[in-house]
Structures are given as structure tokens and as C-alpha cells.
Amino acid sequence: MSQRQIELEVLRYNPETDTEPHFQRYSVLCEDEWVVLDALNHVKATIDPTLSYRWSCHMAVCGSCGMMINGEPKLSCKAFLRDYEGVIRVEPLAHFPIQRDLVTVIDDFVTKLRRVKPYLIPKEEKSIEAGEYLQTPAELKKYKQYTLCINCMLCYAACPEYGLVPKFIGPAAISLAHRYNQDSRDGGREARQQEIAATEGVWECSFVGACSEVCPEHVDPAGALQQVKIKSTIDWYQEHLMPWRNK
Ligand code: FES
Structure with missing residues (x-):
């Protein structure tokens, strides 16, 4: 199984402490078959437990893991890392207010x-x-x-x-x-x-x-x-x- 070092640039926003959203960079060693959601789960489990986002099924059924990935609306459980080169920018879905990090108000x-x-x-x-x-x-x-x-x-x-x-x-x-x-x-x-x-x-x-x-x-x-x-x-x-x- 091959691995690759991925740079994730994730939009962060905590309404209790931040005056405005900012990007935070994470360097993650990823398996080749991972999707963006796997990389975020890895960040949350091993680097930064405060990172917030929604997901549930990991199989493109529940509809909860939508994010902007390099500027495009995608299900993060369906966006394979192997389809991206360079830094991957992850932001909350456009046109919705941010509740916290990648979580939007729906x-x-x-x-x-x-x-x-x-x-x-x-x-x-x-x-x-x-x-x-x-x-x-x-x-x-x-x-x-x-x-x-x-x-x-x-x-x-x-x-x-x-x-x-x-x-x-x-x-x-x-x-x-x-x-x-x-x-x-x-x-x-x-x-x-x-x-x-x-x-x-x-x-x-x-x-x-x-x-x-x-x-x-x-x-x-x-x-x-x-x-x-x-x-x-x-x-x-x-x-x-x-x-x-x-x-
Ligand atoms: S986690 Fe359910 S659609 Fe992505």
C-alpha cells in the first residue's frame, strides 16, 4: 500500500475565540486510497482534536460531509486524494454561514x-x-x-x-x-x-x-x-x- 505526504489547508473558525476565519495547514501521511474525509479524520485523531466537520456514513449516502475542496463543492467521502496534486484546500460549503470550522448553518x-x-x-x-x-x-x-x-x-x-x-x-x-x-x-x-x-x-x-x-x-x-x-x-x-x- 503506497503512502503520500499530503498538505491540507483547512479553514478554521471558532466563533468564541476568532474574529474571522483563517486557514490552518496540516501535513498528513496518507494512504493512496484515502478520501479527503479520511485525511480529516486522521488530523482529528492524531493532530488536532478541535477540528470540527460533519460526516456519518462514509459512503455517499447520508449527505452530511459536503465541503468545498479546492474551490469545488464535493462530498469529502467521495473525493479521492489521488485525484489532487499539491496543497488541498478544504473549506465549508459556500453560501452558508459558518457555525464552526467546516460545519455550516443549514x-x-x-x-x-x-x-x-x-x-x-x-x-x-x-x-x-x-x-x-x-x-x-x-x-x-x-x-x-x-x-x-x-x-x-x-x-x-x-x-x-x-x-x-x-x-x-x-x-x-x-x-x-x-x-x-x-x-x-x-x-x-x-x-x-x-x-x-x-x-x-x-x-x-x-x-x-x-x-x-x-x-x-x-x-x-x-x-x-x-x-x-x-x-x-x-x-x-x-x-x-x-x-x-x-x-
Ligand atoms: S459521510 Fe455520508 S455522504 Fe459523506
């Missing part, structure tokens, strides 16, 4: 997620005796890709619009709303549209596409947002030019 994302009602609102209530809400494979295919979101927020860190206009509901929340709107068992589209078809919803998106580029699960939030724009435009035309259709 309340804004959680609030937006709640607003779009990312859960099934059944079209019609059924008794348990009436059985499952059945669905064909074609109906499942319409939204399956959007179920893969792990709420890692890399798309928010990559999105220039969210950086400029923090009230923008943003890629993951709108994609999740779209996921439920596309579900044949769901009847909650109208309630979600009030949030996602508003100015701070899809119309804030300028289709840069960076969200889809950084998504570790290939959810394609940019594609979802453009579909929501098309459907919302059709809604508008139907409401204003064909009002009889809504009667």
Missing part, C-alpha cells in the same frame, strides 16, 4: 425544504383494507431520478443565484417538489406550486447548470427546474388565456 435549507412539502399528499385517502397505491413502471420512471437526492446541499454551494439571492428556494428543494408533483399517487401539486412557481422559486434560476454538474447522485436538478418552468408557464397560459378550462 437552517435556511431545512426551512425551504419544509416549504415545498417534500412528501406524498395522496390524491384520495384509501382505507388500509383497500390495499396499496399502485403504480406502473412508466409512472415510477417519471420521478425516480429525483428520489436519489441525499440533501447534501452541494447544489446550493454551486449555484451562483443562491449566492446572490439567498431567498431563492434553490435546486434541491425544487427538484424534490418536482419529484412529488410527478408522482401519479400525489395530489399536492397546487400547494407546492405556490412556493416553487413564485419569483423566488424557479424564476430565480438562470439555468447556469452548475447544480447538476456537482450533484453526486446525478439527480439533474437543473433539468427538474426547467421542467417546472415549462409546466408553470402552461399553467399561466391556461389560467389567463383559457379560463374556461379551470371551470
Whole structure:
């Protein structure tokens, strides 16, 4: 097993003692197959136990280990050290306030997620005796890709619009709303549209596409947002030019 000396430059910030964030350099002897999260764990275990960051699964499932690695939003458990040369700079996810070191405050994302009602609102209530809400494979295919979101927020860190206009509901929340709107068992589209078809919803998106580029699960939030724009435009035309259709 080969080893390599890696220089990590990690953003540190302790709100109790620091007036502003600063970088701290760590020199770490790393195994070749390590990811950035392994190197941070090594630092915490052997050099500096005060270093703070979030992680849980180490397998790109929980979505908690997102960081900026050399300026790009990445899951640190999926970013292999062998893919980097020279000093590796690790910072908290962009566009979120820093709570401490690499830990960000994610309340804004959680609030937006709640607003779009990312859960099934059944079209019609059924008794348990009436059985499952059945669905064909074609109906499942319409939204399956959007179920893969792990709420890692890399798309928010990559999105220039969210950086400029923090009230923008943003890629993951709108994609999740779209996921439920596309579900044949769901009847909650109208309630979600009030949030996602508003100015701070899809119309804030300028289709840069960076969200889809950084998504570790290939959810394609940019594609979802453009579909929501098309459907919302059709809604508008139907409401204003064909009002009889809504009667
Ligand atoms: S530790 Fe769970 S996604 Fe990285």
C-alpha cells in the first residue's frame, strides 16, 4: 500500500475565540486510497482534536460531509486524494454561514425544504383494507431520478443565484417538489406550486447548470427546474388565456 505526504489547508473558525476565519495547514501521511474525509479524520485523531466537520456514513449516502475542496463543492467521502496534486484546500460549503470550522448553518435549507412539502399528499385517502397505491413502471420512471437526492446541499454551494439571492428556494428543494408533483399517487401539486412557481422559486434560476454538474447522485436538478418552468408557464397560459378550462 503506497503512502503520500499530503498538505491540507483547512479553514478554521471558532466563533468564541476568532474574529474571522483563517486557514490552518496540516501535513498528513496518507494512504493512496484515502478520501479527503479520511485525511480529516486522521488530523482529528492524531493532530488536532478541535477540528470540527460533519460526516456519518462514509459512503455517499447520508449527505452530511459536503465541503468545498479546492474551490469545488464535493462530498469529502467521495473525493479521492489521488485525484489532487499539491496543497488541498478544504473549506465549508459556500453560501452558508459558518457555525464552526467546516460545519455550516443549514437552517435556511431545512426551512425551504419544509416549504415545498417534500412528501406524498395522496390524491384520495384509501382505507388500509383497500390495499396499496399502485403504480406502473412508466409512472415510477417519471420521478425516480429525483428520489436519489441525499440533501447534501452541494447544489446550493454551486449555484451562483443562491449566492446572490439567498431567498431563492434553490435546486434541491425544487427538484424534490418536482419529484412529488410527478408522482401519479400525489395530489399536492397546487400547494407546492405556490412556493416553487413564485419569483423566488424557479424564476430565480438562470439555468447556469452548475447544480447538476456537482450533484453526486446525478439527480439533474437543473433539468427538474426547467421542467417546472415549462409546466408553470402552461399553467399561466391556461389560467389567463383559457379560463374556461379551470371551470
Ligand atoms: S459521510 Fe455520508 S455522504 Fe459523506
